[in-house]
Amino acid sequence: MERASTILIVANYSEPNWSGLTNLLAERQGYRVLAADTESEALQLAHDVHIDLAISEESNKGVDGCSFLAGLRVSHPDVMRVLVLAKGSEPGRKAVEEASVYQYLRKPLDIEQAVLVVKRGLETRELARRHRLISREFKMSDESVGFTAPHHFGFQTQSQRFEKLVYVSERMSTLCDLAKTAARTELPILIQGETGTGKELLARAIHYNSQRKSSPLLVQNCGGMNDELLQSELFGHKRGAFTGAVSDRLGLFRAGDGGTVFLDEISDVSRSFQVSLLRFLQEGEVKPLGADKTVQANVRIIAASNRPLTQLVAKGEFRRDLYYRLKGFEFEVPPLRDRVEDIAALAEFFAAKHSEATARKILGLSASLIEKLTHYEFPGNIRELENEIRRLVVLTSDGEYLTTRHLSPNVLAATQRRPAALQNGFAPSSGTLKDQVESLERHLVQSTLQKHRWNQSKAADALGLSRVGLANKIRRYGLAEEGAT
Ligand SMILES: Nc1ncnc2c1ncn2[C@@H]1O[C@H](COP(=O)(O)OP(=O)(O)OP(=O)(O)O)[C@@H](O)[C@H]1O
Ligand SMILES: [Mg+2]
Incomplete structure (x- = not known):
């Protein structure tokens, strides 16, 4: 600004x-x-x-x-x-x-x-x-190798771009369109999604499409930090504020004045630190540790979490008021397995990127490789896909195609996924009509809940049920969230 x-x-x-x-x-x-x-x-x-x-x-x-x-x-x-x-x-x-x-x-x-x-x-x-700032940004980004648009293999996929995000799927396209709109506002942004889905990349794209783009984007990972350290990283401290504070420290909120601060793994901050953050979001003021005065800092916050905050709010681990403050706009980056259409485009993009970086002259990706990749679940999402392709590029000689030959065993073992309706025990071809209808209903309720990460109000909305109605169905079918205790 x-x-x-x-x-x-x-x-x-x-x-x-x-x-x-x-x-x-x-x-x-x-x-x-x-x-x-x-x-x-x-x-x-x-x-x-x-x-x-x-x-x-x-x-x-x-x-x-x-x-x-x-x-x-x-x-x-x-x-x-x-x-x-x-x-x-x-x-x-x-x-x-x-x-x-x-x-x-x-x-x-x-x-x-x-x-x-x-x-x-x-x-x-x-x-x-x-x-x-640029040197700092450069050091922080894992893409410090200068990288421009890669040459194309002439694959069938015509991918879209939002800064460094590559996608073809409808879901990502809708998400990126909203992100472009959100970028132009001053509202805080909350990005959720599994590990490796591209949350940080989205945060960067938003910053570089905002009015703050000529000011810095500073990143703070909040995971595994004690309160004092995090406090001094973000709010700064005065010399002598605690043992080891040998000089004044500005803190990210002031260093990033006019720009954006990306708070990664926001779900990890303690209850008491949540109070400090909330106060900052409300007042726009920071008080360095050991200082007796507050100072203004004009930064936009983008926060990310790979643990669903609504669940933490429900468990009382995350403050509801902070959650609402953070989600001026809320984005849920879908896992790769829910946007299989993106796999080919991304694989091709990474193949071009890494062959260029390592000066390999590969011809392209074999159809069987793409097919295998689309059958695999990718628990590590795009990061895992990129690592897979990077390895294939290294193991492939000049003048050859990337094939399934060097794929990791777990990817190679992937079998074609059953159509969605066959998952979760939905077996439509047996039993009485009532049984089959119930089985279908159970499946639909369960998959809608999963899609909304067990956010019951969203799932109820999507199904056209009241929250109580949905709760009844959950009880009736004995549904429970996977991995939840
Ligand atoms: N749509 C995309 N197009 C191109 N590259 C992508 C895309 N999404 C993610 N990546 C790449 O995948 C890797 C993981 O992305 P990123 O670090 O943004 O994920 P994340 O959601 O922040 O993960 P984590 O929760 O583990 O921190 C990065 O190397 C990033 O460049
Ligand atoms: Mg991240």
Whole structure:
């Protein structure tokens, strides 16, 4: 999000040029300008407010500009520092080495020149900031190998794209269309789905299709972290806030100001941390550990979970109010076995990607390979499919097709899935009419429940039943969620 840059000017305002510069920066350039005429006032401002660039006089009554900027360099290293030298004075060692200033200006102050230095200084700072973010993003992404559109094998599938998501299925197409709409809003987003279904990829696609795309997407995995650590990662801490806090830490919510923070494995956070998150979502404020003041942070939250949150809410492990806050939009990325149409397109995409990355010249994928893949259940979803294809590419020689020859035994053992109606014990061809109708009903109720991950209100809606009606059927047929105790 665009935010006006904030400039702190520490100077003796009885000299006319200073108020001239202040006005020009504020009115013509639209910057937020803070004025201080003593060092202590300047320090207080730097402590309370986010500052992008500081201009300080070398010396006047209340200020030793060099020391002030040198101190600022330590406490706020990414604030650009401009020093204004007295007439005829030369920059000393302190200015060069300790304060490491960006530019000098000399008195009498040339206002236009000063404005130009401020502008360039802010540009440089922004470039440095982006550079840092991009390197960080680059390191975090598991796709750090530069990868552009792969060549096509001319397969029958015409796949669609949403950023890095590849799909052909109707379900993914509907989901991605909604995600594109959701991206343009500011609402928090909750993404659920089994492991390896592409939740993180969807989160990234949403960020890069939002108004926040030129700001960072920062990722925090909330799994297996104790509260204190997570608190300091997200909200930051002050030096000395706890043993080991040797310096201030900004925290992701402030580092990502203007951008998006992706909270992965959100279901893992403790009840007490859920309260902190809820407060942040409500107030948009963070209070670093050990700090006595709160500060604003404008970030959009995208959260993901591979455990269904509604179940955790029902069990009292996840706060209902937080769940509702998080799901401004809610996405359920379907497992691969429920969108078999995507398998061929993805297999082809991964084959192209990995053959290109390893400079293999493979001809394509054999029809029997695609067929085998579509019979397999893929408990690890797309991640598992990608690993499978990556291995096949490595084991296949130049000028050959990928075939079933090197498939993992469990994939190879997959047999054609029974049509959906034959699963779950639905046997329509025996018994009285009543038995068969009941068997069909049992099957339909069970499969609808599974489809909605046992979210009973959704399943009841889909079946046109009331919740009580659905509960009766569940009891009557003794249905229970697989894996639930
Ligand atoms: N539709 C897709 N098109 C291309 N690649 C995909 C797609 N979905 C997932 N992938 C790839 O599959 C792998 C797993 O995806 P991702 O990490 O987003 O899954 P996840 O749902 O976050 O998994 P987990 O719950 O285990 O964290 C990644 O390498 C990702 O690039
Ligand atoms: Mg993930």
